[in-house]
Amino acid sequence: MSDIELLIDRCRESLALSSSNGIDRVRPLHELAVALRCRYDQENRLCDLEEAIDLSVEAEAIANFFDHPYLTWFHHATVLQTRFDSTGAQIDRTSHKLTAYTNSSAVERFHLAVALATAARSRTAHHAIRAYKTALLLAERCLNIRFCSELQYQFIIGDEYRPLAGDAASCAIEHGDLELAVELLEQGRSQLFTRMQDYSFPLSTLVDTQEDLAHEFGQTLVRMELVFQSLHCDTQTNENRTQGLSEIVGSWNELLSKIRALEGFSDVLQPRSFASIRHAAAEGPVIILNISKYRCDALILLQEVSRPILVPLSMKLHQVLPRLSKTMARIKEHARASRPYIGNGSPTKAMTTVLAELWAHVVYPVVTQLQTINLPRQSRIWWCPTGTLSSLPLHAAGDYKNDGECLPNIYVSSYTPTLSSIIRARTSLADLSGHVRGDKLLAIGQSTTLSHVKAEFDILRTLFSDDVIIKDGPDATPDAVFNALHDHAWLHFACHGTLNIAQPLRSHFILHGGNLILNDIAGDGRLSRSGVLAFLAACNSATGDMDQAPDENISMAGAMQSIGFRSVIGTLWAMSDRDGPSLSQDFYGHLIRKGVQNLQVKDSALALHLAVNAMREKGIPPERWATFIHVGI
Template identity: 35%
Template sequence: MGHPSRGSSLNNLSHDLQKRFEQTGHLEDLDESIQLSREALPLHPLGHVDCGFSLGILSGGLRNRFQQTGHLEDLDESIQLNRKALLLRPMGHVDRSSLLHNLGVGLWIRFEQAGHLEDLDESIRLNREALLLCPVGHPHRGASLGNLSLGLHVSFEQKGHLEDHDESIQLSREALLLHPIGHPARGFSLNNLSRGLRKRFEQTGHLEDLDESIQLNRDAILLCAMGHPDRGSSLNNLSLGLSIRFELTGHQEDLTECMSVSKQAAEDIYSPVSKCLLAVQNWVNFTWCHDLTQSNLDAYITGLSLISRSLSVMPMISLQYQHLSSVIKLPEFVSDGASQAIQLGQLTLAVEIIEQGRGLLWSELRGLRTPMDRLQALDPSLVNRDWFGHSLSDKRRLLHAQGDIIDRIHKVPGFETFLGRKSFGELKSAAKHGPVILVNCSWYRSDVLIILEQNSPVLISLVEDFYDQVETLVEQLTEARSLIKASPKRYNHVLRATLKDLWDLVVSPVVTKLQELHIPEMSRIFWCPTSILSTLPLHAAGPISHDNKKFLPDLYISSYTPTLTALIDAFNTTKLSSQLPRLLVAGQHDENLPRTKEEIHEVLQYQNHIPTTSVEGPAATKKALEQALVDHEWLHIASHGTLVPKEPFASYFSLAEKSHFTLLDIIRLNLPNADFAFLSACHTAEQSPDSVYDEVIHLAAAMQFCGFRSVVGTMWEMADVDGPEMAKDFYSRLLSDENVSRCNEVGAQARALSEAIKKMRARKGVTLERWVNFVHIGA
């Protein structure tokens, strides 16, 4: 410390570690390089002769790490540091060309992520300037040629200017000549030229271009040993070329090699997950086009494992959600994979796939609460080695070893599915209190799987265009809801038509099958819809008769569950003690919710039946609510509920002092005594239109996650007038003298809501959307 050469030594070691990472792909080298660069930077402030070098070294490390982890803040910081460094290298400076090169690469990568053409255009301009500074014989000329070639190739794909494409291929050939066998950049140059030739084949149909492209890719793979950071890209490019040539020639050897290469690319644990998922998508598309159903199913299963793996290296739930939103079309991917299993007659596997792919974020969060005590008692070495308690960097480095440890854990009795796909044998216990109706909504085929506790799944195949019809229903209902205040009659008409279509398309066949299975009327059923269907009110489908008065609630008591595991957990945590629950009533006093006081008054009418605490008005702060929840099993909250577009974890209940009780606040709670929550607010069981539907991220699901095994919520905006009436009818059923001793039994709240909705429907002037709004979730 304090030595005048310390900064230079740190930078030199950082530089060497980055070079070793580029050859080996070992992430610990990259992490250490960045750490050393950050330590060196304050030792070389502005004005120091080595300031530009320090900025450049750190920028390069962050850019490389972004390509491995996908953390956009690393890439943004890299570009910012590069711009600062470039200002210190004016025209004529010996290092200007390398900084132009690095900034151009960073901007091109950011263009790939965000799609902003100004980043691409600036990248090309910088690379042209860099090339001018690297004449024939310059050691960096090959890199400049390759980067400019790549930028022009992408520009052609975006804008269609043929001159960009021709120049790109010409530059790629020149770069390859400068990167002979043994040169570390030869693989990049081979891939670059291969990509350009394949694209030119697509334009001209000249098979010799495609043949050369494939051979160049094969050569590139030979230079990328297992663990090399470019191996996944090379495999992906070869897979694409082989699939195109097979389409043209029908040569079986191309098909066989394409399948093998796709599988290798998807399963390369050293490649960035984004590259692996791209390989899975190629694998899926190719096998689907050629009716290779079993291989197609294998691709989906591999993809689901990759998606789960990708979440484990992301430190924040917001990043995980962003990843799921952008990396792959998740709802379609899960449902399409299940449809392949159904096509092969593997119904239990279809159930397992849907469960694995739905609610991934909830599953990841539950994994953080996985009890390890029993595993430690059976095999302490698997827990004491702390494979799962390391930092984020350690987790990435131990990924391969972690797989070995998980394999060992799977051999311990009772842990066969630890952190993996749960077996149908476990999942069917979700149906212990009534059949679970899993509706798989896929563009390829759509089906219902009725899950019974003692039997295999029962299949109902739906109409061929089911997905298209559901998509139309969602669009029509969403549009009508956006205009509800201007045209309430139109909305009511669209909603009625939607409920009728839902009955005809899916609910009527389900009811017919339930009756064949001798499921008694007015018993409980549990809906678990997938993809876009999860936004529609299946629980209220109908009418079921010509008099237009009877709907599904007149036949069965419907509940929803986001996943089978969530329902199983809800049943397993149900409080069956004879002790009465303690009810917390919370609500804000707001002039825009004039009936809230009346609603709270109605709930408090039953404080002589069960222990009740009220936190309302100015006292109903976020802090007061969180503290009180610890000591109460039940919650009734009357408040504003608000969705935040594109930020589902920011959705919130409004409380006193203008505080927000957000979805993220809720999932941070751990309430072991929680049992039942009535969320008397708008949008509490609604996902925002831009959500990843199969993640089921809404306020009610968050309540269930933090411990409430039974929740009443709302599908959309709630009429203020319904608060007091619903509370009165609900609690008069649940806490009546004859029912209060059984008020915390499984199904008690669902039955109470069913009765309250029947009374609401019977009242004059109650529109369809008001009673359809209320839903029950959980046990």
């Protein structure tokens, strides 16, 4: 007798010893179902599969009665079953159960929802989309109970979560629902910074108006998840612990209803609709880039067009992007350490190749579509990339080797991590009444370690005269700079910076005698209400982790925007110190052309565009000028 036959016999004996309908019957039912399923996989006996399903249904009925965590096991069996169910009805039932049942942890249900979406995809897009929606909702629950950004980061770089939003959006695109594709991408992307900005879970904002309600809701959420996670002990303990679970869930739903009834909180813990996020394109096209193993696309949002415009991209990107990432890693190492370039040819040749490939495979198809709708040259556009593309210089793409077209000659590029972030920046800027804290620029630097910072600051003194406050060298201690921040809406950093990938708000600027940590800046709150522009002439201020990139770009520039700055100038890799003075001259020279008292943050994208073009005209190689990017409004 084979091992599987012996296992099935032992499972049948165990089942025979259990009570006819008691809680002790659940486990042997499950174990026999799994054993029969294994034999089906080996020998293709249809009767084994049918019996396994019947046993799972019986176990579910008992589990429902006792509110037992077996339901999680049943979901797993159902996922396996979906490949044999041509109607899709089982998929819909299971999707509903994964969100409705409360006797297993969010993490367990998330893993099963992802498996269900993958299995359903081979059937119909409709059923797969429902499963993807379930997985994204459960992913948010998983993140909500991870109370530090490091734990959240570990979750979002996981193999199941990282591609989830992109795969979900690709499924919606295949189904022809472009609006839903945008909603799914917005829901699933930039989770770390979304939580910093409190878009979908604004408990910190709620504390300002309803402190007791916010505290009670947070405590209930914790209690509920702790109960979920405790349900894997012995059966008797489980029965005791599940007695009050329905009461906790009822309390949570009641509190959530109260919060949503408050003005400004109606969308708490709910995905944002396309109707609300399409206004991100109010001042120019937003191009969302999605790279999935199933397909690659660009979605263009236009204020005057009710639906997104689909631009299919080449599937060759799956081979192209890893190669470009490796090349960029060598260029970044060369820029950061000032070491000889390790690679074929020169860094200039390598960068030119990267920009040409980005142009051919990503940017040119988008530009062609924008020209088809007659978008005037030199109009502003916003890139909203995902994954690896978040760390590549899309804004500089072009055929420079053959003196062909290039994006900087056609449009003025900015970036936005999400649609919500740019909507928030514009709304909060409109809320600022007058010049809240004056227009003086605060410049912070370390000329003791960067040789060209003194010249950079001399230019700022010439341009701004008495309207610039400079903290340099020994005067730029963490405490001195922190105290000065609150009196200035415009900041200029000329120093080294260090990015903490796992805990972005623990990233810091290296100052005299210590570090200025972003979390300290964020904790004050005043900058989030009136911070306007942050110019980060600091090493690697905009670049994140390319090897383990989540579906968002973790960067110092992104962190500063999450704190509340409406626009941020950053770098994708270490800038050359010698470029600081001339870039500052051209950038700020354009900003103050109408006088310091008429500074407009919305001019900052064009100011950077012109300053970088001036670098190009001087013959500065692309690995130096292509690093600068504009994020925000």
